[in-house]
Amino acid sequence: MVLAERADDLARLRSLLDDARQHRGSGVVVSGPVASGKTELLNTAADEAVKQGATLATALCFPADKTTPLGMFGQLLLDCPLATQTRRRAIELLAEARARIHNGDLASEHVQQVSTAVAHSLCSLLTDLATHPLLLVVDDAQYADVPSLQCLLLLVRKIRWTPVVLAIGRTTPVREPHPLIQAELLRQLHSHRIRLTTLSETGVAEVIAARTSTGAADALASSVHSVSGGNPLLVRALLEDQNIAGRTTAKPDNRPGVAVGESFEQAVISCLYRSDDIARTVAYGIAVLGDGPDLGILSELTEFGPQVASSAVQRLDEAGLLAGARFRHPNARAAIIKSLSEKERATMHRTAAQLLHHRGHEPSVVAEHLVEAGDAAAPWAVPVLQQAADQALRDDRPQQAVRYLEHARVLCTDERARAGLLGRVANIEWRLNPAAVLRRLDALTSAMRSGLLDAERAASLLGHLLWHGYTEEAVEVATALQKRAADPEWSEEATTAWRSLALWFPSILGRLSTRFAASPAPAGAEPRHRAAEALHAVFTRGTDADVITAAEQVLRATRLADNTVDAICTSLYALVYSDRFDKAVPWYETLQDEASQQDAPGWQALLHAAGAEIAFRQGDLGTTEYRAQAALRYLAGSSWGTAIGSPLGSLVLALTAMGRYGEASDLLEQPFPAWLLHTRAGLPYRFARGQYNLATHAFHEAIADFRACGDLMTEWRLDLPALVPWRSSAAEAYLQLGQRSAAKKLAAEQLARCKQPRSRSRGVSLRVLAATSDPRHRQKLLREAEAVLQSCGDRLELAKVLTDLSAARRDADRVGQARSTVRRALLIAKELRAEPLCQRLLPQPADDVTVHTRRIPKSTVGAGSLTEAEWRVARLAAQGHTNTEIAGKLYITVSTVEQHLTRAYRKLNISRRTELPARLRKEIGAPMSVG
Template structure:
């Protein structure tokens, strides 16, 4: 390739050669960093000298020949094409010079022989002007340097021009040469600068054509500066890739390929050993690279580091202390042997650890180490895993833990690493996490686990119903708490409270826990550990019912808890406390907030659990399709088998929703799904029994339904969980007794339930009033049913509202009040239709052609047509009005696209609009609790 931006340098050399031809010799030194074009300039100059009738003898220094006596001189004379007699004379001189002086046996060559060789080179100028060129003179052996100095001292009166190339940082070996150089009147030092962007563009245009060459020029300069070797390599790669002039495949992206890789390796091979070492160290350090850290890593002083960084910058590899192009760093790294690369990473890790760098930074280098005996490495990787989990990088956290196990020799540390890995795996798959339980139990028995790890293991064992092992873990925790261990005592009370709320039968087999007093004392002003507060709120709600203080306490927990592995448990507990307190709007708001938070994080288990909680809210608000969709979505995140004993909650909501929608075959299929026997010893079993009883009731098996409801009640009473908002087993059983023709028994049960609830309006109270009304004479029913409907409408449960309105319609009909019956029946049918409760719709409208009854429910508010929408419909309508597609809405709300379409169809009909662009004026400006 033709030279670019080197014309002034060539002119300076040719001027020296012209003086040489006239009989006045000289010396030139071309100075430039590795691969900046010194050799190309020498070659171009040699061609001009030859064309002008001169003679060129050239040699190239090499690190491998630096200790070979007279290696450079031999190259020069071998290329001289000497006459036979002269060649024999020079060969004799070389042999003579290579013999040490007798008086100076330590000298490798004879000085007089070296001088004779220098005279022989000078004599070659008798035939015409002579150029002696030595490339990379810094690699010249000492004997050849002596010979060159002998020639340089005599060039002023000879037709000899000596041209040398060297790097800007000459070695001490060249001091004698430099002394001779600077004493010469015809000495020129020629400094080669990198190519400018204009020069790079000229090369690119010449070989890649217009306009591609000019478009690629800025990227090329950014990648390699103005290093001619690297620029030419990029030209070759881009031409090979089809980006040549006139090519239809030409593009604007700079390609780095084999030629570029080879050019970088050539650069490194020709660079000084220290320069190469600094380049490798920067490649390993990456963004952590700094002069101070490089100096400590390579055991060199700061000035030396600065010089080497400057050299690599001038050479086009670095900018601001970093590799200009990612490909360059990759090439440098992969040129290292695996052992050398691992060794560098190990030293970097040690340095960073000693300086107190973050575990995540240190761990990046430990990943490149196959093995280490450093005891701190496993601890660092474990800490890094914890940080990665906090940042939701679960896969990376697990990789850190697996690598930590490779480095760990301490059994206690190894056990804790396994505990953290189980927690990390749980976030993705509870079933996979269960595989660690055997190892953890063994470690516990050997005294290798801390109390928090055993507590986490206890929760996992109970989740999968492994009660004997859970009892052993609890006993270990209890024995670990000593008299003065206040924190341990608090932790033990938290566990006891949690067990009383979730696994009461398991708690009964343990040493007695004093948890009731704590639960009874809960109030909003109590500032305690959030975990303690959450379980105490739930325990108090289940044991004595909800009040304002308990609701406030649950919300405080949710407000103060960022979603993490450690807070997930208390968040779920607080949400369930709100649900059992009949605070469905608050529970809906917080479950939506938490699900949105979980959706952007690598935590399928969190998402599945929170979706199951939201399904509970959706069913209790009468949004049957949403409840079913949310449970289905939850089961896609956590398979039913992986749910363990907790499967009772999502499965119950799915069966309840399917049953209410009349999809009995699907509900039956869910009930045929195997569930753990231990589930019936937990709170989740109560939900399951209620759902199964409702299925039996709906399909005409009242006696079987009654059995499930009474079994549910027996357990709830014995467990001190006799809360109608948990499972209204009395009103359910009362409905079954009515089907069996026992209204007195039914009335007694539901009256007992109302006594437990008190007089405060709530969803549970309204539901109880509805069932009580059905046990009375038709003339007594309307008063209670109207009150029930008001309370259910206020609670937001549209399914129970539809049932109450249906009962009211039938009561009016029984009393001969046909107009009231039809008006109320119309409202009941509309509410049931919006819920998707097809069996109730069919009972209200046996004849689908009865168009009068099928008139939609009318909204009395002139200002807010959206009041006719259910909460689910309002959520869908709001997102649609914002311009989101059906698929985006489904993803945001965790429902199917089909459900979105169904909701929108009903929204359009209720609001009397034709398209989603008409929705915005009909929707409320701000109803966060509903949306």
């Protein structure tokens, strides 16, 4: 066993034994912090002495020995190799001494507990035994009983000229239990004292090298010393943890190369067990209060005076457990906390909470102790927990806020206040995961029925119920809100609830038993009231300067929070559906930055969903895809509830516009909430499905989707082209079916509804109307659409307009302008990765497949009909081109080629590439060159 940095101390013990051989007896005290290596040093010296012919007798003291008269001295005496008669005499003397010991306070050092005659007789038995060197070792002498110490003091005086060495090991206590005896004992030992300290970093490296290697010592010494404070017991425990970590997947500490595990934690508890009661209690106090506690608070908590508490901190620091008043490693504190019983831990936390509260500490500090205390039902506890929750939210710690409010509910005795706390918990949980609110809905609904919820909490409950599709309960809560609309405290919430239903869940309105006229939001109303009014105005009377101003005022004056996120998103949508992307984009970016700095997946998902809608309306397909996928990534499908229609619809629109029909189809085949299609969030989803059907030539299905959107929007009085331009999309489907008059009627109706001269909706309407018009008017309409879309920034729609304009110019024999326009359109389409549009714009390759020049009726090409993109790819594949060559010719990705071929095989009812030429010849009824 390596005794790092103990060579000089061991040499002193050897020197004393050498003196004893010359009949110069002595005593020595080996002292130091707990677990600093005293026992190890004494055992090493004893082993060497025995090997050199010395006689050894030992006594090990325990805390219980303090009340056992002559327990330590009797143990030491009877451990000697006494002759039978001498041993009998020793036992008789010990019994006589114990019988005569004063029956008063056995811990008193002011009374001579053992008669002088008996004490001399006991000591003489030891000194008479010493015909050759005798080593007497007493370890942990701080626990020795007073009679034994008194005999030991007499023995020290008698061994001066005998071959006896008395070695006493003791841990330096916080408060000396027997100061008079200890002082006299140390005086008699003639300066023979060895004071041990914890190991230096060099000493730690020496221990590590002896157990592993020099290289490992160099790598680990600094970190191990930092965690252990050089305490030999803790050093060895850490090395054991390293061995375990090397064989398993134990998580390393943040210090490089150090694993802190069970061995270290057990060693910490061992140190605590070996410490005196004061040090142990103070260690518990620091563990409960946290690192670096106020000395006054620590003193009151442990019921020791400040000076004693300070001395205990110093002893724990000397032992390597603390650095100052802080544990060197969080596992040490955790282990100590764990060692307390539940009752002890709760009591200390309860006391700590009271002390900290009365001294004016931060609510968050007090709240931690209240939670850990469990049932600390002081009258000030609930308000403190609520204040702590407020601070946790300001510090972006929502989970901590929920923890505090949940405990406040446990302590609160007022049913109305408890219901309010539950509503607040639900709102905070929503920002983390809306699905978590599901387990709260029954209790909140029950509280609503009992009249325990205030207006704000009732309105929040309505939102949660609708989000998750609990329509029956939502109708009940909405009806209750309306019935109390005359109450001034409920009026604003009832109005906002009515507007929210009209905007997001209009199908619910028809099921309400009462109706009322929504009054304007008064000056100074809550942001959610003003935001709902602004968006409602967009849908009912259209966009004007007042609406834009109102929405921006809410955004400018409102910080993201649990009770404002709805108002913020509503205001943002007011700008979006006003076609004011110039204002919506900066606000979205600002809000997303703010949300990303907080622990709020729900908020980020909502904002990403709004951002995806904005990006698509700007024609930015890649950004639309990214934001929609981010929204769906931040919240799982079950957490989205009925609101999933927005991000899902945006993603399908983007994938469809990029020609990734397989991915779009997979999304549309996924199950969705049954109530989705009866909400406004269902409109983007149904519209996106219609666009997919339109792109894949399922024209009748597309019309059905677009018409369904129109029927609902008309019924709900939300027939706004900026929300869903269903008429122009239906018109495009009718055009594909050759029904020009029906298409023209719808396009004209939509254009008439576009009040803003420079809106995206107007640009889209003009493009579709142009497609239904005669050639003489087509270019004029398209040039106007071009100007409108350039000003509002929708590049995808602009590329479509330019595509149509190039065809119109070509038909008018303006070939040069047509080519220039095509180049512009193609450049935009490529940047947007709008591959179907690119394929429309690309010229036929010179070496393209030779086929019959007549157009192939789509209804005759396989069971499902090939799209134009699939037909192009299939022809080149049949000709023998590789996927990479096809991708290069058509300016698409290899992945897209593979997707087109997969769908073509399915539609043509073939299974391999080599079957393509024959199948295509059969379908078109003409020979095909494959060469």
